[in-house]
Amino acid sequence: MQKLKFGVLVFSLVTVCSLLFNVSAVYAMHISEGILPFNWALLWYVIAVPFVALGLSNLKKYSSVDLSFKPLVGLMAAVVFIISCMPVPVPTAGTCSHPCGTGISGILLGPTISILITAVALLIQALFLAHGGLSTWGADIVSMGVMGSFAGFLTFKLLRSIKVNMAVSGFIAGLLADWATYITTSIELASGIRGDSPFMPIFWKILIAFIPTQLPLGILEGVMTGGIVVLLYKKRPDLLIKMRVLRPEEAT
């Protein structure tokens, strides 16, 4: 009980202090308002909507079956929101960026529900935190929600199927979820702004510009993902079995 109180206190203290001391305007990887032309912004919305709808349908289905599902969704929603707001200074690059958190939520909740909570987090950020934009909400859902969640989920499943250790699987899943998000952002940006110019040179230019910041941040995200998965495995293996993250024989 003492350890739990300590954990909650540390988490709250870290969250509040990191925001208190960051007096400069906060920037993020989300595509800012107005950058994408209307037709491209619409296209990403069209791609995002079915995934969000499926996530909503799955959330209703799982919530009605299992009451312990709701606190896990609440936890992941908070984690994704905080992590995707959290600017981390990268000394090697001299810039800031943020991890995504969608790798963790993709593993623990499944990719479709992870996409739904990502969409909600991005909407709140676009409306109140000048983070991303409403016109680019669809594009940000596709990059961070769809690609990040599926990359994390599929990587974890694949590695666990070949008996890779839980911590290592979580780490690589988080890493690839982060990198998949930024590769998709590069694709969205390059395709939207290129005009008559060729796609590939702009895509590589954007991707290479992301590398100094996202290479170390991907590693950080991998560590966080592996850490949370292992912690839940130790504290509530039964919940991981219910969520089909683990098979029953793996929990013994």
Add this chain to the structure above:
Amino acid sequence: MKEQSTENRVRKTGHREQVFFMCLLFSVFCLLDFPVIASEKWPGVDETVVEKVAEEHGRKASVPLINTDQGDLLLFLFLLGGAVGGFLAGYCWKTIITKRK
């Protein structure tokens, strides 16, 4: 008696470790964030990559629908968001962990 004093000693040592860890974490965050107060270093990647490349190709970011980037308002909203998110995360974590018991 001996077992009780050993137990008390272990509890005190654990408590001291917790306090040390909290101070260390707090200091790391202060050190990381302090240069931000001093200057305009550490720009975000949306400024150095996204908006920069977009501007080179004739696309400019527009003002958000609800422009909260005014003075300290944005800082307040981030603090509020962080506090609410942190509380929600802690509360849900507690529910998940204690549910087993």
